[in-house]
Amino acid sequence: MTTVAVTGAASGIGAACAERLAAGGHDVIGVDLAGSDVEADLGTTEGRAAAVRAVIERGGGVLDGLVTCAGLGPTSTRPGSSLVSVNYFGTVVVLEGLRPALARSASGSAVAIGSNSATIQPGVALGVTQACLADEELTARRLADEAGAVATYPATKLAIAHYVRSRATGADWAGAGLRLNAIAPGMVATPLVDEGRADPELGPLLDALPIPLGRPGQPVEIAALVALLLSGEGGFFCGSVLYVDGGTDALLRTTDWPAPFVLAPRSGGRPGTA
Numbered sequence: 001m002t003t004v005a006v007t008g009a010a011s012g013i014g015a016a017c018a019e020r021l022a023a024g025g026h027d028v029i030g031v032d033l034a035g036s037d038v039e040a041d042l043g044t045t046e047g048r049a050a051a052v053r054a055v056i057e058r059g060g061g062v063l064d065g066l067v068t069c070a071g072l073g074p075t076s077t078r079p080g081s082s083l084v085s086v087n088y089f090g091t092v093v094v095l096e097g098l099r100p101a102l103a104r105s106a107s108g109s110a111v112a113i114g115s116n117s118a119t120i121q122p123g124v125a126l127g128v129t130q131a132c133l134a135d136e137e138l139t140a141r142r143l144a145d146e147a148g149a150v151a152t153y154p155a156t157k158l159a160i161a162h163y164v165r166s167r168a169t170g171a172d173w174a175g176a177g178l179r180l181n182a183i184a185p186g187m188v189a190t191p192l193v194d195e196g197r198a199d200p201e202l203g204p205l206l207d208a209l210p211i212p213l214g215r216p217g218q219p220v221e222i223a224a225l226v227a228l229l230l231s232g233e234g235g236f237f238c239g240s241v242l243y244v245d246g247g248t249d250a251l252l253r254t255t256d257w258p259a260p261f262v263l264a265p266r267s268g269g270r271p272g273t274a
Contacts, residue, residue, distance in 0.1 A: 002105075003027045004065035004230065005055045007042060007094060010035040012190035013113060014069030016219030017226045021065075024227060029058050031094075032070065042070050042090030043082060052097035063101035065230040066110040068094055073153065073192040076201035080128070080144030080152035087156035088132045088140070092163055095180070102178050109179040109230045113222075116186045116245040118158035120252050125151040132159035133166075150202060157184070161241045168239030181229050181237045186245025188217040212247030 004021050008014030009030030022028045030036035031051050038054040041047035055063065068091040072083050091112055102108030118124070125147035131140035132155070144152040161182055167173055168180040187193055187209055193216065197203045222244055228234045229242075243249045 002064035003029065003059045003062065004067065005029040005031060005059070005063055005098065006067045006069060007031040007051070007090070008068075008070030008113075009037075012069070012192055013185065013188060013219045013222045014067070016223040017067050017069060020220065020223040020227050021067075021230070026065070029055050031055065042094065043072075043085040048090060048093045048097065052094060055098060056101050059101060061101060062104040063098055064105040064108060066095065066098050066102060067226055067230070068110070068112045071113065071192070073196050074149035074202060075195060075199045076148075076150070077199075078149045080125075080147055080149045081141035083149055083152045083156050084128060084132065084140045084144045085137065087153070088159050088163075089137050091160055099172060099178065103176050107232065107235075108177070109234075110181075111226050111229045112160050112164055112180070112182045114160045114164075114182045114184040114241060115154065115157035116184045116243055116249050117154035118161055118184065119256075120249055121154045123151050124158060125155040126158075128152050128155035129159045129162070132156065133162055164241065165239050174238055179229075179235070179238050181239065182241045183222060183225055183229075184241055184243045184245065184249075185217060185222050186243070186248045187211060188219060188222060190219060210248060210251055211245070212251050215246065217244060217246060 004026045006014050006018045006028060009018040010032035018028045018030050029038060031038040031040060033039060033041055038051055040051035042051060070090050071087045095110055102110060125143065127143045128140050128147060131143055164180055164182040173180045197206050225244055229237055
């Protein structure tokens with residue numbers, strides 16, 4: 001039996017992941033504000049530290065898998081700073097804090113939940129993304145409150161994608177035999193999306209979102225991919241950001257990706273990437 005921790009396990013995608021993994025024979029440690037094995041507020045420094053300690057204790061110091069689903073959605077009344085602290089820092093601090101426990105497993109793997117909003121939503125607060133990646137939480141929170149939650153949400157999810165891409169191939173992850181990947185869901189039928197659709201500012205934007213398959217996704221569909229990424233059958237995924245959005249990103253950004261790798265001279269005449 002393997003041990004997997006899931007943050008945001010009390011509802012939505014996190015709950016579907018916990019259920020799918022438990023049904024597959026894994027020992028699941030759920031983390032959430034309430035109604036889970038470990039109750040902690042990942043929006044605070046103290047809550048993140050408490051969650052990491054509790055998961056390590058429950059897992060006996062060894063963790064085989066980690067899924068970071070905890071997150072807040074944007075509403076017109078929610079401060080952007082809360083999204084920075086929960087969505088980004090509540091993800092990466094837990095990833096970093098539990099990485100040593102994953103390294104004690106024979107096949108440690110982690111999956112972070114991002115969002116297709118990082119690439120399809122205009123007006124992303126890129127200053128927030130940059131401050132997150134620079135590990136400057138106070139600066140990111142200030143910029144997020146100035147930008148508002150609607151512009152901050154994709155900024156935090158873009159930061160998660162860039163964090164995964166930049167860390168997954170390094171010495172602490174792939175170099176240590178650990179796999180780190182991300183999933184970018186589109187609109188999925190969860191309480192987070194229901195909250196957004198009920199918001200007078202955000203609701204009309206969500207209702208206008210084009211989904212070629214003609215429906216929102218279901219949490220179980222995301223959970224199925226999570227289970228694959230954590231399994232031995234997903235053993236060659238490393239640093240991937242996988243879109244599960246009913247075709248929205250492909251529709252809106254048809255030729256933006258894949259993008260060719262182009263060599264261009266750096267300053268001093270050395271080759272680099274364009």
